[in-house]
Amino acid sequence: MGAYKNMQESLQRAQYIRGEIRKANKITEKKKYESLHFYYIETIKEIIRQGDRFLDTSDNLDVGLEVIQIIENYNCILSMLKEREWDK
Numbered sequence: 001m002g003a004y005k006n007m008q009e010s011l012q013r014a015q016y017i018r019g020e021i022r023k024a025n026k027i028t029e030k031k032k033y034e035s036l037h038f039y040y041i042e043t044i045k046e047i048i049r050q051g052d053r054f055l056d057t058s059d060n061l062d063v064g065l066e067v068i069q070i071i072e073n074y075n076c077i078l079s080m081l082k083e084r085e086w087d088k
């Protein structure tokens with residue numbers, strides 16, 4: 001369950017970064033905001049990679065369904081964030 005544990009750690013990291021993004025002032029702390037945004041996107045990609053790795057190596061259906069849902073949710077978030085980048 002190494003990939004599952006790694007995915008859970010990435011989920012916690014993403015939650016922390018999201019909180020820091022909310023605290024950062026987009027105008028006065030532009031570099032910090034952009035850096036946090038970059039790391040948030042990279043963490044989402046890591047969540048998806050670890051989730052896929054778990055699905056490739058596990059036969060646990062119940063946890064697998066949870067992981068699939070997490071991957072789908074973060075794929076949607078990633079798509080929305082990429083769309084916002086195009087709007088800049």
